[in-house]
Amino acid sequence: MDPVELAVGATTDVGRVREINQDAQLAAPPVLVVADGMGGHHGGEVASRIAVEELERVEAGGSDSRAAAAAVQEALAAAQARIADYAAEQGSKDPVWYAGTTVVAAVLATDDAGPVWVVANLGDSRAYLLTEEGLRRVSVDHSVVQELLDAGRITPAQAAVHPERHVVTRALGGPGVPEPDFFRLPAAPDVRLLLCSDGISGMIDDAAIARVLAEVPDPQDAADRLVAEALEAGGLDNATAVVADVLP
């Protein structure tokens, strides 16, 4: 019995420069995912698809946020193991970082106080929330550039063009157990959730993202528009957006 009904939209595009799309996405309530794969020889595509496949198994619609987070953690660990197996099958001498992927996932759960989004993040794909107060960036990038920003060594303007801006510091496909950040967000009718890859957030700024999310009522149209604007801005990377609205 799920009291919350969602409207979701999802779009991905290879962009204008890359030859293959290594992003993968899932818009299958109660689970939403954007994963941005990394690695040559199709390794990135495989890793992002594995992440989506494992997260698709999470069934969290009726569970509370703690159980949902535990289920997500379990799915990420399973994906990590499969990515390592894949690297070994490919004959990689060093299966760590042969293929990897960022993950930003949102799972709808139900706590005593009502429905909540449980968001997990590894890497530099992002979760944003649009409320009546405006756009809020929920996730904090696990990236070299974010660390430099936090240390006060570069400005946001320098971050946007930094040569290492695509280098992530946490992802699936590395050593050890994945350690995502978790966030718990309200799932209310006046709240819109966006998950996107850096092919969106690296091509258009937060003001443009806020404008599209505020102006385009239908979630599929909003996802389409975000990807279209990223392509118009140059399309230098694979671009993926998943937008979800809670229906009244």
Ligand code: MN
């Ligand atoms: Mn990317």
